[in-house]
Amino acid sequence: MSVLSQHEDVDEDYLFEAFLDSVKHISVLLRAVNFKDTATCFATDKGLKVTVEDSKCVQASAFIQREVFQQYTLNDEQVAFKINISVLVECLNIFGGSSTALKMCYQGYGFPLTLLLEEGGVITDCSIRTLEAEEILDFNFCAANVLNKIILRSECLKEVFAELDSSSDLVEILLSPDPPYFRISTVGTAGDTKIDIPKNSDMIETFQCTTLATSRYKLSHVKPSAKSLAISQKVSIRTDDRGLLCFQYMIPADNHTCFIEYCCTPVADIDGDYDE
Known part of the structure; x- marks a missing residue:
């Protein structure tokens, strides 16, 4: 003791x-x-x-x-x-x-x-x-505004992150009730990278997508979440009607589960591809 x-x-x-x-x-x-x-x-x-x-x-x-x-x-x-x-x-x-x-x-x-x-x-x-503590950001990420949500095993997202082109400034995330369902894309010096994960994949435990939503985020803003991903077992990915992205990582701690929540604002709402 x-x-x-x-x-x-x-x-x-x-x-x-x-x-x-x-x-x-x-x-x-x-x-x-x-x-x-x-x-x-x-x-x-x-x-x-x-x-x-x-x-x-x-x-x-x-x-x-x-x-x-x-x-x-x-x-x-x-x-x-x-x-x-x-x-x-x-x-x-x-x-x-x-x-x-x-x-x-x-x-x-x-x-x-x-x-x-x-x-x-x-x-x-x-x-x-x-x-003295200062006021922190309130992203007001409430359940009523969530458009899409998926829960998947962390190994799957680790593989996706490993394949992203690090020379890209932006990462695009698409969630949809129809194909391709879940797509993560980058455009860098090596060309286009598009990774699709079907909703019936063994890696996906929950798939709740109500509408097509595509948003872009700075890769430099998303990358630090990889440290949380590395120690997690599962991850919940949610997007709301403003394009706000939220990863919630579930991390085992003996007989308990701890959480890390990672929120990131979009660069802009888009439709189409990366071309301006």
């Missing part, structure tokens, strides 16, 4: 305290959304959400449910703060192994996030400076 877990008395000065008997899962999740240095952390009754944004066009959120933690205490309705996620990930990588326990403590505005990492009775104490 970890030395950290034996201290079950909660310091009321802390707004947020959480304990994990292994740092492994949270470390993997945070690395997957670490494509920018700054993240906003939200602790609520449901668990911990860590959100990273880029250029008001991309937003990735890692969700770690309350049930994943062995101990989880919140002394406010919601606790939010900004942090340098690159520093946080580095601390977990340097001082944390697969058998390292982690305790996180946050006292409130102006105070650091304290990490206590314990392995074999040896405790390492890290303090990371925090900033």
